[in-house]
Amino acid sequence: xxxxxxxxxxxxxxxxxxxxxxxxxxxxxxxxxxxxxxxxxxxxxxxxxxxxxxxxxxxxxxxxxxxxxxxxxxxxxxxxxxxxxxxxxxxxxxxxxxxxxxxxxxxxxxxxxxxxxxxxxxxxxxxxxxxxxxxxxxxxxxxxxxxxxxxxxxxxxxxxxxxxxxxxxxxxxxxxxxxxxxxxxxxxxxxxxxxxxxxxxxxxxxxxxxxxxxxxxxxxxxxxxxxxxxxxxxxxxxxxxxxxxxxxxxxxxxxxxxxxxxxxxxxxxxxxxxxxxxxxxxxxxxxxxxxxxxxxxxxxxxxxxxxxxxxxxxxxxxxxxxxxxxxxxxxxxxxxxxxxxxxxxxxxxxxxxxxxxxxxxxxxxxxxxxxxxxxxxxxxxxxxxxxxxxxxxx
Amino acid sequence: xxxxxxxxxxxxxxxxxxxxxxxxxxxxxxxxxxxxxxxxxxxxxxxxxxxxxxxxxxxxxxxxxxxxxxxxxxxxxxxxxxxxxxxxxxxxxxxxxxxxxxxxxxxxxxxxxxxxxxxxxxxxxxxxxxxxxxxxxxxxxxxxxxxxxxxxxxxxxxxxxxxxxxxxxxxxxxxxxxxxxxxxxxxxxxxxxxxxxxxxxxxxxxxxxxxxxxxxxxxxxxxxxxxxxxxxxxxxxxxxxxxxxxxxxxxxxxxxxxxxxxxxxxxxxxxxxxxxxxxxxxxxxxxxxxxxxxxxxxxxxxxxxxxxxxxxxxxxxxxxxxxxxxxxxxxxxxxxxxxxxxxxxxxxxxxxxxxxxxxxxxxxxxxxxxxxxxxxxxxxxxxxxxxxxxxxxx
Numbered sequence: 002x003x004x005x006x007x008x009x010x011x012x013x014x015x016x017x018x019x020x021x022x023x024x025x026x027x028x029x030x031x032x033x034x035x036x037x038x039x040x041x042x043x044x045x046x047x048x049x050x051x052x053x054x055x056x057x058x059x060x061x062x063x064x065x066x067x068x069x070x071x072x073x074x075x076x077x078x079x080x081x082x083x084x085x086x087x088x089x090x091x092x093x094x095x096x097x098x099x100x101x102x103x104x105x106x107x108x109x110x111x112x113x114x115x116x117x118x119x120x121x122x123x124x125x126x127x128x129x130x131x132x133x134x135x136x137x138x139x140x141x142x143x144x145x146x147x148x149x150x151x152x153x154x155x156x157x158x159x160x161x162x163x164x165x166x167x168x169x170x171x172x173x174x175x176x177x178x179x180x181x182x183x184x185x186x187x188x189x190x191x192x193x194x195x196x197x198x199x200x201x202x203x204x205x206x207x208x209x210x211x212x213x214x215x216x217x218x219x220x221x222x223x224x225x226x227x228x229x230x231x232x233x234x235x236x237x238x239x240x241x242x243x244x245x246x247x248x249x250x251x252x253x254x255x256x257x258x259x260x261x262x263x264x265x266x267x268x269x270x271x272x273x274x275x276x277x278x279x280x281x282x283x284x285x286x287x288x289x290x291x292x293x294x295x296x297x298x299x300x301x302x303x304x305x306x307x308x309x310x311x312x313x314x315x316x317x318x319x320x321x322x323x324x325x326x327x328x329x330x331x332x333x334x335x336x337x338x339x340x341x342x343x344x345x346x347x348x349x350x351x352x353x354x355x356x357x358x359x360x361x362x363x364x365x366x367x368x369x370x371x372x373x374x375x376x377x378x379x380x381x382x383x384x385x386x387x388x389x390x391x392x393x394x395x
Numbered sequence: 396x397x398x399x400x401x402x403x404x405x406x407x408x409x410x411x412x413x414x415x416x417x418x419x420x421x422x423x424x425x426x427x428x429x430x431x432x433x434x435x436x437x438x439x440x441x442x443x444x445x446x447x448x449x450x451x452x453x454x455x456x457x458x459x460x461x462x463x464x465x466x467x468x469x470x471x472x473x474x475x476x477x478x479x480x481x482x483x484x485x486x487x488x489x490x491x492x493x494x495x496x497x498x499x500x501x502x503x504x505x506x507x508x509x510x511x512x513x514x515x516x517x518x519x520x521x522x523x524x525x526x527x528x529x530x531x532x533x534x535x536x537x538x539x540x541x542x543x544x545x546x547x548x549x550x551x552x553x554x555x556x557x558x559x560x561x562x563x564x565x566x567x568x569x570x571x572x573x574x575x576x577x578x579x580x581x582x583x584x585x586x587x588x589x590x591x592x593x594x595x596x597x598x599x600x601x602x603x604x605x606x607x608x609x610x611x612x613x614x615x616x617x618x619x620x621x622x623x624x625x626x627x628x629x630x631x632x633x634x635x636x637x638x639x640x641x642x643x644x645x646x647x648x649x650x651x652x653x654x655x656x657x658x659x660x661x662x663x664x665x666x667x668x669x670x671x672x673x674x675x676x677x678x679x680x681x682x683x684x685x686x687x688x689x690x691x692x693x694x695x696x697x698x699x700x701x702x703x704x705x706x707x708x709x710x711x712x713x714x715x716x717x718x719x720x721x722x723x724x725x726x727x728x729x730x731x732x733x734x735x736x737x738x739x740x741x742x743x744x745x746x747x748x749x750x751x752x753x754x755x756x757x758x759x760x761x762x763x764x765x766x767x768x769x770x771x772x773x774x775x776x777x778x779x780x781x782x783x784x785x786x787x788x789x
């Protein structure tokens with residue numbers, strides 16, 4: 002019978018903002034702070050224009066479905082150095098961004114009706130990824146609710162059922178900018194081990210931490226059950242290239258690769274060469290776990306993002322972000338009878354787009370702001386527009 | 396419970412050949428004729444090196460999930476001119492190749508347990524795509540079996556159940572190189588209309604027809620129920636760029652876009668600019684339905700592929716291909732007690748990889764050969780190696 006999958010019918014058509022088209026018609030300067038991106042161009046030497054057929058014959062042909070062997074080795078070395086865990090090529094799957102990576106992992110483990118616990122507020126796409134494969138996303142209110150390892154175990158236990166197969170966490174957190182405390186990550190992993198669940202660790206923003214907090218990697222705590230997702234959309238400013246990677250146990254990587262093969266086939270060959278250039282020093286064939294022009298780009302970006310996040314938080318009167326490129330604000334005190342849609346409409350009339358709270362879980366009065374998706378001065382002006390709409394500016 | 400999805404566990408890890416790794420260790424020249432690719436580089440002006448940040452600032456950032464508006468318009472004009480059907484931007488979804496496009500379409504329509512009728516022999520990935528979304532692929536033996544419209548209706552009716560939601564066809568056909576007769580396509584569409592099914596028309600090789608047969612487009616016959624998949628992996632030699640597109644009714648496109656957003660997010664921005672350059676003449680902003688350096692590349696490729704296909708068919712003693720880049724051979728008369736695995740092993744020992752028949756449906760004694768995936772002289776030598784193994788050469 003010709004109809005659509007009920008799970009897909011129930012998904013929203015626009016994840017970040019249904020108002021994006023409206024902004025194009027705005028007469029003055031606009032502030033598209035709703036999507037997570039960067040104004041920076043990738044490092045010189047790592048752009049598409051730097052990848053020449055003369056140097057890389059066949060660079061427009063298919064790459065292996067699991068990724069170029071040299072890149073998988075480089076990523077294994079990189080992640081191993083960061084996590085302090087032994088990793089090799091079979092632990093790594095190159096994917097078309099963290100989205101495709103998490104989709105491949107979810108597709109590999111979710112049987113229809115299976116449930117995935119999702120720490121909330123959460124990255125919007127994870128719920129739709131679980132639904133795309135006919136699983137059930139179960140938000141677990143976390144940030145601002147869970148404060149101790151005991152809270153963590155209790156929050157998970159309250160929503161865990163016989164159908165639960167995995168726990169999803171993101172740290173640094175999209176959308177709140179919080180870094181999960183290490184003892185909470187340990188509690189999540191301990192819970193997952195007790196109930197024999199997978200841990201889906203979304204670490205897309207691992208490089209973007211602005212305080213003293215170390216990245217609380219889950220993988221070394223339970224390498225048999227953890228799959229970690231990374232992306233160069235954030236780390237190298239290559240969102241348009243669609244490249245990231247998964248780290249996990251080889252059996253999971255094998256099955257995730259099957260799903261990836263059948264939803265994307267392979268990851269862009271040029272994008273893989275661009276990352277190889279960024280991660281390895283020029284004229285150096287060997288892998289450098291922290292060398293290459295990419296690390297300098299990251300260091301520069303972190304310094305700029307940290308300042309922007311600090312400034313935006315100060316103007317908006319909220320705590321500084323510990324990481325990521327986002328602030329998550331409760332705007333309840335500015336809502337009238339038209340609720341959040343009315344507030345978003347006022348934003349659009351001022352040339353501003355922000356992402357609505359319900360995309361991130363049960364947050365009907367929140368909005369998310371990205372402070373890196375336009376050049377710094379423009380972000381600063383957009384943040385002031387928002388502060389004015391919130392009655393928080395002088 | 397920590398385990399894998401049963402549907403994914405049942406999928407093979409390697410679609411085209413589990414022997415690919417072995418070839419790397421082969422001492423002499425090798426002939427990787429198992430995968431569908433091209434030896435040609437993309438047209439000058441349409442390569443990654445031609446896409447400069449100076450001309451395209453922000454070209455490494457996210458593109459809209461449905462594709463660049465300019466590209467969707469160009470593709471609507473292109474497909475409209477070819478099909479003779481009215482098409483506009485809402486009919487087009489830019490996808491990461493035909494694989495991602497068909498995955499998004501299947502994800503949009505398949506509820507767990509739903510069945511998809513698949514004309515066989517078939518492109519290997521379609522079965523795994525249906526399984527990835529927990530549907531059931533149902534092969535319908537076709538090429539060599541169905542000869543008339545009445546045969547077509549009977550073959551489909553024999554396998555159609557209450558759970559059937561779609562019929563998948565590919566023409567020019569991968570793996571056989573046959574072009575479906577127009578009256579068979581009409582019969583398939585009539586059957587789909589009678590049973591209210593979707594039609595999934597895989598036209599990845601629409602440009603690669605070598606005889607007088609017109610491309611038998613299904614979309615104009617039933618635009619309300621047909622989704623057609625195209626790819627620039629073949630048409631422009633950009634397999635590594637991961638870009639193609641779907642054409643279908645706007646509601647299907649909307650729902651397929653949701654699945655695409657949650658499995659790949661967006662299509663490579665650079666890849667989209669590369670296709671725009673290929674399809675539009677230099678220094679011309681308007682869309683040219685058959686202009687740009689891409690069409691010249693295609694014309695050149697078709698001439699070369701046609702000659703290669705003809706030569707390969709003659710050497711192997713099989714009919715010339717009508718289209719695609721493949722020949723599909725029954726090697727039953729060369730199998731011993733070790734069956735097809737033994738034959739594939741003999742191929743590998745001679746430096747040759749071919750794709751095993753069971754990947755394409757119930758074809759335990761067939762192999763598929765791609766005659767475009769290495770430079771012409773190397774393909775010719777590889778074909779002679781195969782002919783010798785088959786006892787078909789002088």
